[in-house]
Amino acid sequence: MSRQNVNDLPAFLAVARERSFTKAAAKLGVSQSALSHTIRAFEERLGVRLLTRTTRSVAPTEAGERLLRSAGPRFDEIEAELEALSELRDKPTGTIRITASDHAVRWLLWPKLSAFLPSYPDIQVEIAVDNALTDIVAHRFDAGIRFGEQVEKDMIAVRIGPDLRSAVVGAPSYFARRGRPTRPHDLVDHNCINLRLVAHGGLYAWEFEKGGRETNVRVDGQLVFNSVFPVLEAALAGFGLAYVPEDMVRAHLADGRLERVLGDWCPPWPGYRIYFPSRRQPTSAFTLLVDALRHRD
Numbered sequence: 001m002s003r004q005n006v007n008d009l010p011a012f013l014a015v016a017r018e019r020s021f022t023k024a025a026a027k028l029g030v031s032q033s034a035l036s037h038t039i040r041a042f043e044e045r046l047g048v049r050l051l052t053r054t055t056r057s058v059a060p061t062e063a064g065e066r067l068l069r070s071a072g073p074r075f076d077e078i079e080a081e082l083e084a085l086s087e088l089r090d091k092p093t094g095t096i097r098i099t100a101s102d103h104a105v106r107w108l109l110w111p112k113l114s115a116f117l118p119s120y121p122d123i124q125v126e127i128a129v130d131n132a133l134t135d136i137v138a139h140r141f142d143a144g145i146r147f148g149e150q151v152e153k154d155m156i157a158v159r160i161g162p163d164l165r166s167a168v169v170g171a172p173s174y175f176a177r178r179g180r181p182t183r184p185h186d187l188v189d190h191n192c193i194n195l196r197l198v199a200h201g202g203l204y205a206w207e208f209e210k211g212g213r214e215t216n217v218r219v220d221g222q223l224v225f226n227s228v229f230p231v232l233e234a235a236l237a238g239f240g241l242a243y244v245p246e247d248m249v250r251a252h253l254a255d256g257r258l259e260r261v262l263g264d265w266c267p268p269w270p271g272y273r274i275y276f277p278s279r280r281q282p283t284s285a286f287t288l289l290v291d292a293l294r295h296r297d
Contacts, residue, residue, distance in 0.1 A: 148270030
């Protein structure tokens with residue numbers, strides 16, 4: 001392959017991944033017209049069309065997808081190896097991109113980051129708040145944070161938080177109007193605040209277990225959110241029952257703003273892990289961050 005093709009390949013990878021000349025140009029720090037010229041020249045030298053362009057979108061052709069799949073990971077590995085050279089410097093440096101759910105960021109990640117970052121001013125952390133199960137390799141994240149049961153088996157996973165429990169809660173005013181469920185299937189007769197799972201497009205089925213017996217209940221109600229925080233706010237306002245992580249409601253249970261039901265049906269489940277590809281060459285900055293997040297009993 002000619003040196004010019006090697007030089008132009010990162011430009012193609014940026015456009016193919018961003019699906020946009022505008023976003024890719026901004027990422028590369030070049031003008032959109034210059035980037036478009038580079039891609040056209042690259043295609044002409046190869047003698048094959050790599051991108052399909054319309055007025056609204058850009059997408060790889062079959063040849064482009066093949067090049068993206070084969071060359072993309074290799075360039076990522078080269079970039080990771082070059083970034084790993086920062087270990088030879090006096091101070092850890094670099095940018096670490098993490099995807100995590102809103103609950104993980106607020107309850108776990110940010111408290112630990114706020115204690116870690118002041119000691120390492122040359123480390124930058126970019127956090128994408130996302131409740132979907134994002135493919136960290138395809139979207140070029142360094143790591144993701146999800147519940148232990150959600151992490152793929154081919155990933156390295158490090159425990160960063162304790163086991164969690166869910167809680168079914170409601171405001172005293174709600175229970176005064178509607179009564180209290182005594183078993184999970186009683187929930188079908190209650191106004192429940194639903195959570196939509198972006199990754200699956202459907203509503204989350206509330207999960208319960210008692211004495212080895214598992215049961216899922218698909219609840220109904222007036223409100224649906226795609227984040228647990230407005231679910232909690234709606235419950236506090238008396239609009240219905242919420243099914244949320246226990247840590248979010250401890251203070252509200254203590255001061256009487258919320259009351260809990262079905263507690264014996266909500267056993268602990270695996271807490272959060274930070275995970276990353278097994279082939280990833282960790283930089284000193286990444287190693288330090290993972291160690292700072294690591295859960296210690």
